[in-house]
Amino acid sequence: MDSPASPALQRQVASLYQAESRRVLATLIRLLGDFDLAEEALQDAFIAAMEQWPRDGIPEQPRAWLVSTGRFKAIDTLRRRARFDASQEEIARRLEKDVPPPGEEEELEDDRLRLIFTCCHPALPADARVALTLREVCDLTTEEIASAYLVATPTMAQRIVRAKNKIRQAGIPYQVPERQELNERLDSVLQVIYLVFNEGYFASSGENLTRPDLSREAIRLGALLVELLPESEARGLLALMLLIEARRPARLDHQGDVVLLEDQDRSLWDQDLIRQGTALVERALGEGRFGAYTLQAAIAAVHGEATSADQTDWPQIVGLYDVLLRTSPSPVIELNRAVAVAMRDGWEAGLKLVDALLDDGQLDGYLPARAARADLLRRLGRHQDALRVYQEALTLSHQGAERRLLEKRVTELSSVIPSSL
Amino acid sequence: MKYLCLVYCEEEKLHGLPESPEDAECEAYCETVEASGQLVAAEALEPVNTAVTVRLHQGTTSVTDGPFAETKEQLAGFYLIDARDLNQAIQLAARIPAARVGCVEVRPVRELQP
Amino acid sequence: MKYLCLIYVNEDALERLPADERRALHDSARVLRQQLRQHQRLHASGTVACTLTATTLRYRDERRRIEPGPATEGPVQLAGWLVLEAAHLDEALALAAHLPACRLGAVEVRPVTTAEETP
Known part of the structure; x- marks a missing residue:
């Protein structure tokens, strides 16, 4: 073995993993057509990076290097399996033959969107959509997801395995839905994100009332979706989550008990989040194709600008509820x-x-x-x-x-x- | 991939509602899917009162009157289609005229050795 | 006349069977299909994947909804079908009684519509 990776390089690879692993995974799933094979290939590619980069230096395009290395590692894996299962050899040969063209940036971004739409496919049970999205898109471990939802790890693992099986057996495609289906399918994605957020903000069971980690993941997901697919309702949902999140510091008292909206100390509200949320709502409303999330965000924005419950523009809130x-x-x-x-x-x-x-x-x-x-x-x-x-x-x-x-x-x-x- | 689209419907609704499909519309649907080379088979069923259910219990066959599943919605027919993936199968299934008054279950077919 | 045999199986029970028993069951079904085909009694047959792979489409309030899972509830679910040729119902029932699924669930037999009315 060559010189072991220096701590500095290890840190560099770790931060690269953080920044790139989901992108690389999304592309590998498209190239390999299999979630499990792609995950294994991703791990193998990073292990290879730790071995080779100290010797050869970090490649100019690390992401492309990881994708290509992952693909070759997957072909190796299939070859090894072919000793026991001959059908794997054919898949390996096909993968070897179809050398992917160097990916355009746009297509690689689409891979991330494909991953989101596949994990949130409405043919999957709602709890499996949430679990799969947190696992594959957010890179939470199965243990983390299980503990966030207060279920045993094997139960959560089985939920994820079943979802992946259904993707394969039922032929759920790895694609961004066509325009005419986009709204219906986007609803399912938004619903998954909002479910994750709500579980983090209003925990449905257990002694702790909030699980901020889940809310943070949901906001990250929401922001990623807006970046990849700038639809009004995606903006509306992100705005709604930011505006609710802004109130978190005032939501519980020192004993951890709920403080109702009208009794909250509004000086604790996060004004930066309120500004970001309000700007997103205004933009979504201006686009004219908004729906329920945008309207709820608009209501949250009216609360956000009021200094007290008495000072709130209630007529406007009632009006927004009428539209909703x-x-x-x-x-x-x-x-x-x-x-x-x-x-x-x-x-x-x-x-x-x-x-x-x-x-x-x-x-x-x-x-x-x-x-x-x-x-x-x-x-x-x-x-x-x-x-x-x-x-x-x-x-x-x-x-x-x-x-x-x-x-x-x-x-x-x-x-x-x-x-x- | 092959998908079986099972059309479930309350029998009164299949023929009795303003939006109930006409035979001609169903035929036209069949023809479109057939023309695209995606129809493998399609069958419509007689109403459930014609159904008989066979069971074998400890070596004896029992035959009972009526359908197997005592549900409000009953199987009215099925389409076996050939689709690229689940999304395309759902697209095709959504255009089945009877889907308006009932529902369609879409399931991949498991290939067997002959 | 054409009769449709709907094969219903308790998925949990099938899953719990030892592998060799399950294989024997599938083998006897295969042999039966071959025999039916030789006697020109089998128009078509097929098997569907388990209900975990099922997806259901419904229209509610004018909107299409895609839902996971089968259209009907319960552990006993459709696993396959045969379209038989038989002179009359009794003959169809006699043929259907040979299906191994009769032991594990039930087989529903229904005439196929002869008129041109496909739902």
Whole structure:
């Protein structure tokens, strides 16, 4: 063996790995047509770099070198396997024959987009889309993904293996969808990114209320998507995530309990993120082809510019919810609108809308609906009713910090209600 | 790759709705897919009341009236198509006229030795 | 008349079978198909990959949705099909009863529409 890699070179290769590994992987998957083979080839290529670069120097185009080395390593792997499975020899020969032309920059960027669209294909189960995207696009390890989602590592590993099997067996192609399908398929990509973000921001279970790592990955993914595919809704989603993320420092108190939007210390909000988010929303709105994410981001931007809940432009927020309901009707959005109406027109007006929604039955098991009703009753001074509804809401909550907020309200109310009642 | 497109539908909806497909439309669809060389086979089924299910339990055959799956939506027919990949199969399946009133399950065919 | 035999199998049960039993099952199905073909009773046959590979298309609120998984729920799922030629239903049932899937699941037999009405 030649001179071992110096620490400086090791660092250089490590940072190259960080910057390039996903790009190289994306291209290798296209060239090799197999996720597992491509991952193995990627590792082999970096090992080869550690051996050869100290001797020969870092090549002029390290990425192209890694892709080409990875491809040859994969052909070697197939040859080794051919000793046990003759069919591998044919694949190896075909790979050897089809020498890829030196990739144009544009095509290599497309590879990253292909990888995203393949991992987020709607034919894959939603949890598998999320897992595969975090594994392949974000380079999180299976252990990291498993711990972020509080499942056992073997379970997560199996989820990923099954998803890769389906890609192969069902013939899910490695391509950016055609124009006429792009919107439908982009929806699936945006949904995956937003799911990751939400899991990081509003952890659905466990004692810790937030997992900032997942939110950070989602924002990185969102930014990558905007860079690769500058569609309005992709901008809208990135804006929405930035504007929500801006509030993170004010979201929990010292005990780790939730602070509601109207009670948050707005001086803690990250003004830089608010500026970036607002600029993206304005651009997306200006393009005229926006959807639900952009509208939600616009609402978050109105909150972002207000110095307090009282100073918020509630009429504008209600107006934005009206537009949102027209494009994507949902009882959850109606609930949010009802709360905005309460802020604009008074608690009584809001309560009337919330009650109508709950009577409708669609929000039966939805905790925020109960909590909103309890809150409006409390503000109207109907303490006895409020206490009962807070207790109903508690039966729906499985999240530590969320429960503590509801329990706090129950305690407060119990102390103002005479015990003889 | 070959894909089997299973058309599931509530039987009343297959013929009873304003958007229910006409026979002519289904034939036209078949012809288009055939012309592109992508149709391997297509069959329409008689309604489920004609179905009989056979089972073998501990050496005895049992024959029961009705379809195997007691679901709201029933298999109404299938198309066996040849497509480049799943995306193309989905594109073709989405144009099946009966898909408007039911759903289409798309599954790759497993190649067997003869 | 043409009859479609829909072969339903409990995927979990099939998965749990020892490899040699599973192979024997596939072999006997293959032999049966060969015999049916020799007697000009088999128009077509096919096998689909397991439901993990299935994708379902639905229209909801005028919008097309692509969903993972099969159209129907449960562990017993379509695994393959045969189009048989038989003089009448009883003959079709007698032929279908030889299918090994009758043991592992069920075979549904339905006449194929003769009129020109393909869904």
